[in-house]
Amino acid sequence: MFPAIERATRKLLDFGRSFPVVALMPIFVLVIGANSTMKITITAIACFFPILLQTIYGARRLEPTIVDTIQSYRIPFGLRFFHVILPAAAPFIATGIRIAISISILVTVGTEVIIQITGLGSQVNFARTYNEVDIAFAYTLYAGLLGVLLTAIWDLFEGQILSWHHRSTAE
Amino acid sequence: MDTNSMTQTTRSPSNPRPMAVTGLSKSYGTVHVLDDINVTVAPGEFLCIVGPSGVGKTTLLRTLSGLIDLSAGEVRVGDDVLDGPIPDIGLVFQDYRGSLMPWMRTLENVAFPLRGKGIGKSERNAIAQKCLEDVGLGDAAHSYPWELSGGMQQRVAIARALAYDAHILLMDEPFGALDAQTRLGLEDLVLDLRKRLNISVIVVTHDIDEAVYLADRVVVLSGKPATVIDIVDVDLGNNRDQIKTKSDPRFVEYRNRVLKEIMR
Amino acid sequence: MSQNFSLKKAIKAQAEQWWLPVGLIILWWVASAGSTSFYFPPLNKIVAALIRDLASGLLLKHLAFSLTNMAIGLAYAIVLGVILGLFIGYFKTLRQATSPLLNFFRSIPIAAIVPIVIVAMGTGASPKIFIIGLACFWPILLNTIDGVRGVPPQMIETSRAFSIPLTLLFWRVLFMAALPQIMAGIRVAVSVALVLMVVSEFFGASQGIGFFISESKQHFAMVETWAGTLLVGILGYLLSALFLKIEAWLLSWYFQEARSAEPNATSSGS
Numbered sequence: 001m002f003p004a005i006e007r008a009t010r011k012l013l014d015f016g017r018s019f020p021v022v023a024l025m026p027i028f029v030l031v032i033g034a035n036s037t038m039k040i041t042i043t044a045i046a047c048f049f050p051i052l053l054q055t056i057y058g059a060r061r062l063e064p065t066i067v068d069t070i071q072s073y074r075i076p077f078g079l080r081f082f083h084v085i086l087p088a089a090a091p092f093i094a095t096g097i098r099i100a101i102s103i104s105i106l107v108t109v110g111t112e113v114i115i116q117i118t119g120l121g122s123q124v125n126f127a128r129t130y131n132e133v134d135i136a137f138a139y140t141l142y143a144g145l146l147g148v149l150l151t152a153i154w155d156l157f158e159g160q161i162l163s164w165h166h167r168s169t170a171e
Numbered sequence: 172m173d174t175n176s177m178t179q180t181t182r183s184p185s186n187p188r189p190m191a192v193t194g195l196s197k198s199y200g201t202v203h204v205l206d207d208i209n210v211t212v213a214p215g216e217f218l219c220i221v222g223p224s225g226v227g228k229t230t231l232l233r234t235l236s237g238l239i240d241l242s243a244g245e246v247r248v249g250d251d252v253l254d255g256p257i258p259d260i261g262l263v264f265q266d267y268r269g270s271l272m273p274w275m276r277t278l279e280n281v282a283f284p285l286r287g288k289g290i291g292k293s294e295r296n297a298i299a300q301k302c303l304e305d306v307g308l309g310d311a312a313h314s315y316p317w318e319l320s321g322g323m324q325q326r327v328a329i330a331r332a333l334a335y336d337a338h339i340l341l342m343d344e345p346f347g348a349l350d351a352q353t354r355l356g357l358e359d360l361v362l363d364l365r366k367r368l369n370i371s372v373i374v375v376t377h378d379i380d381e382a383v384y385l386a387d388r389v390v391v392l393s394g395k396p397a398t399v400i401d402i403v404d405v406d407l408g409n410n411r412d413q414i415k416t417k418s419d420p421r422f423v424e425y426r427n428r429v430l431k432e433i434m435r
Numbered sequence: 436m437s438q439n440f441s442l443k444k445a446i447k448a449q450a451e452q453w454w455l456p457v458g459l460i461i462l463w464w465v466a467s468a469g470s471t472s473f474y475f476p477p478l479n480k481i482v483a484a485l486i487r488d489l490a491s492g493l494l495l496k497h498l499a500f501s502l503t504n505m506a507i508g509l510a511y512a513i514v515l516g517v518i519l520g521l522f523i524g525y526f527k528t529l530r531q532a533t534s535p536l537l538n539f540f541r542s543i544p545i546a547a548i549v550p551i552v553i554v555a556m557g558t559g560a561s562p563k564i565f566i567i568g569l570a571c572f573w574p575i576l577l578n579t580i581d582g583v584r585g586v587p588p589q590m591i592e593t594s595r596a597f598s599i600p601l602t603l604l605f606w607r608v609l610f611m612a613a614l615p616q617i618m619a620g621i622r623v624a625v626s627v628a629l630v631l632m633v634v635s636e637f638f639g640a641s642q643g644i645g646f647f648i649s650e651s652k653q654h655f656a657m658v659e660t661w662a663g664t665l666l667v668g669i670l671g672y673l674l675s676a677l678f679l680k681i682e683a684w685l686l687s688w689y690f691q692e693a694r695s696a697e698p699n700a701t702s703s704g705s
Contacts, residue, residue, distance in 0.1 A: 007448075008455040015456070018671035020630040022546070023645070023664050025637075026652035030660065031474045102542055110546030114637055124547050133551060140547045147542030236596055255598075262596040269589035274611045274688045283607070284597035317692040335597055 006056070017053060021046040021107065025114060034115045039108060046107040047100035051093065058092025059085050091165045094158045101154055105147040109140075120146075187214035187338040187369065188249030188259060190235070195244035196396075197230055204230050206396035208244070214338065215369045217362070219382035222392030223433055228375040231392070232343050235373065236262050248339070258288070261332025265344035267324040271316040277303065277327050278312040284335040295334075302334040303327070305368075306360060322353035326360065333368070340364075342374045346381070355413050358385055362411060379433070383407075383425045384416060391432050401432050476658045485662040493647075494666065500642040504560050505632045508567025512624060516572050517617060520579025521605050524613070530580065541577060545570040546634050558639035563632070570631045571624035578620025582613025615689050618682045625678055629671050644670075 021042055032038040062085065070080055112121025120143050127135035195208040204227040212218050222228050233239045235246060237256040246253040248260070256262075264270040271280050278299050285295035303309050306326040316324050325345060332340050342361075346354040362385060365372050376382050382389050383405055391401040405425055407416055416422055464478045488494040523529050523537075549566055556562035586609060594604050610617075636645025644667060651659035683690065 004451070007451040011452050011456045012459070014675065015668065015672050018626060018629075018675035019668045020626065020633055020671055022630050023633045023648065023667040026648050026660050027664055030652060030655070030657065105542065106544040106546060109544040110549075110634060113547050113550060114634065121544075121547055125550055128550050128554060133555075136551050137548070140543060140551075143547055144539060144543035147544075148539055151542065238592060238596055256596045258598065260596070262593070264589050264593065266587075266589050269587035270593040272590065272608065272611065273692045274614075275607075284599065286607075287594075287597060287599040287603050315688060315692070317688075317695045331597075 006060075013049075013053065013056075017049050022110060022114075025111065029115055034117055036117065039111050039117050039119070042111055043104050043107045047104050050099040050103060051096040054092045054096025054099070055089055058089030061092075062088050090162060094162055098151060098154055098158075101150050102147050105143060105150070109143045187371065189213050190339055190371065190373075191247045192235070193244055193247075195231075195234060195246065196242050197227070197234055197239075198242045198396075203396040205234075206394075206398050208392075208397075208399055210390055210399060210402070212339070212371050212373060214371055215365070216371050217365055217385055217387045218371070218373045218390060219386035219388075220373065220375045220390045220392060221377065221379055221382045221429060221433065222397060224377055226392050226394075227397040228377070228392060229343055231397075232341055232373070232375045236260055236341050238262075258336060260339045260341055261335045261337025263325070263328045263332055263340065263342040263345050265347045267316075267321065267328050267348070270328055271324055271331075273315065273317050276313050276315055277308070277319070280316060280327060281331045281334050284331060299330070299334050302330040305333060305364065306330045320353070321349050322357055325349065325357060329361070329364070333364070333370075338368075338370045340370055340372045342372065344376055345374060347376070347378075354381075359411075359413065361385070366409065379426055379429050380417070383422060383429065384411060384413075389425070389429055391429055393433060393435070401429070403429060473657055476661060480658050481661045481665060484658045485666060488659070488662065494644070494663075497642055497644045497647045498666075498670075500560070501632050501636065501644045504563045504635075504643070505567055505628050508564045508631075509571050509621075509624060509628050511564070511568040512571035512575055512628075513621060515568075516575030516620070516624075517579050517610070520576045520617075521583055521609050521613070523576075524580040524583025525605070525609060530584075537573075537577065537580075541573045545631065549631070549635055550638055553635070553639045558641070563635040563640070563643075566635045567628050567631045570627050574623040574627060575617065575620040578616050578623070579613055582616030582620075583609050585616065586612040615686055618686060622675075622678055622682070625674055626671070629667070629674065633667060 024045070025042060028038045028042060032041065066084065066088065070084055075084065108119065109121040109124070111117065112119040113125050114121075116122050116125060120139055124136045124139045124143075127133070127139060190212040192208055192210045195205060196203070197205040208231065210218070220228055220231060230239070234241050235253075237246075237253050237260065248257060251257070272283070275283065278296060281302055282295040282299035285298060286292075290298075300309065300312055303312055306329050308323060308326050308330065311319060311323060311327070316327060319327065325348075329340070329345075340361075345361075346357050349357065358381060361372060361374075364370065372385075374382070374385060383403075386405050389401075389403040389405060390399055391403065392398070393400045403425055407419060407422060407425075460478075467475055467477045468479065470477050485494075523533055545566060552562045552566055556565060590608060590612060591604075594608050599608065632643070633645035633648070636643035637649045640646040644663060648660055648663035648667070651657075651663060
């Protein structure tokens, strides 16, 4: 919405988006320690970027006619923000959240595997150390199922709050 | 097109064959769209199919092109029963944007079906260039379709059908997406191509003026399921003119006849 | 004169994009300058370590190993993902048969099976390539399928009407029409590849940039850990910049067409 901010942050966002968050893990382990806080921090950072980028994308691609309408009716800022830009960007925000959901599982479980924090991932690793590959795979599949389930729940929720969007774009 | 310049024997609509439709019916599930359509198209003939919107004109054209199967009856080209797309038939869609490939330059778009036939690159490019010249676009060979206007894009689509060596041109609302002036120019272009190349042209349109202006015969479709309710022989000669022909009392008569049949 | 003017404009545009990142780097540099904290060593030390290890060839050797694995894994994923994606996208029955399976496999955290694969396949380069390839395969496959499904029906009808043979249809029509979406999939795959490249080297590795980071961490060499991490960040940025260049080149027709289709569109450069 503010072109100057958008331009100033573009390079940072490009960097953040292309940065593999998991590479931060060793540093985080040393700084925060191998605990849940660290796991949550990594997951949060990893989920932050898709949501932010999708939101920016959504806010930016407002239909030109809508922009013209807002301007010609002199819609005040607050109203414009909450009743035009936010709803218009909502479908994109929803996509960002959906991406973030799958990323969150990948990153959380991945982190648990790599640095042995209690959770599904560490179970995979335990099973592996005792040579129970079948159990290790079972836990991995279980994590995949969790992802499917969470995405399905999110789709239901999204269908509720974005029903206007789905109806207006239905063929 | 000048026959001397043709480089190969299969090239040119040199072997035009008539198209005969007998007892054609088409249903989608329980919806009966077309019923017992009978019509023939002689080589070099210009046929227009008109009818109210949603009557099944496009469905008819698609069955004639071999893109969709018929439920009953048959379509013959010469002695062969049509059971899929054949090289005799070139198809031109209304939506030129969707039918030209935006990643290919104009020349490659026109030559593409020839590549499908296995014709070598230099030969197919020569044919494509020739056909582009036939539609007055010799200079646009190296442009991308989206750099051209709508009318020019539609001419590229026509050139592609010609390059394919089709002697039956099937056109689905070919000028529907164009502005009025471009439209008149393209109508005359197609009439001219028909005369020069002796090809048959079948145009589906909802524009009655256009149909009467273009056609040797106008096929009027109506009803649910659609049947042929009239075939009008348009006796306006071979040299049509946008102003003279359209102010001819016989033109008005034909037009009113078709209009009444459709509005009935 | 106008050239001078456009140059000024270009400089201004660059300045508008760079002042914040550069400012932040300077801030980091200054704020950490006298740092005695073990965890947050001064940036100048990190950069010095980075330059030292790059110059000595140590990091280059690790980088070469990592990037080779990544390139091979990615190449496998692109070839298989695109070919299978074209088929699955085009043939409806194939799509219906595979779609539940695909949706499930996509959400399996590949990182979780890294240790298993390493145990099963040993510690060389091949398990890492396998993991990268496997993880990159899904986004490419799924995007290719979506891309093929999004091809305008008239395009496929046109090809059928002109009896275009299947191989030509796949290669010159479906592949090209789906290319924008395929590139989107590859873009995701590149970042996935980078993650798994690093992660796969946290285990049973003796070379690679991920190994360098985790090895430094084991020895509590904080400066080197930071240096390696920073290098991965720079690598990610360079890779995505390179990717954008390739994409712009491959899809020049696509971007130009989009621009010509919307003459009134507000400039997206804002």
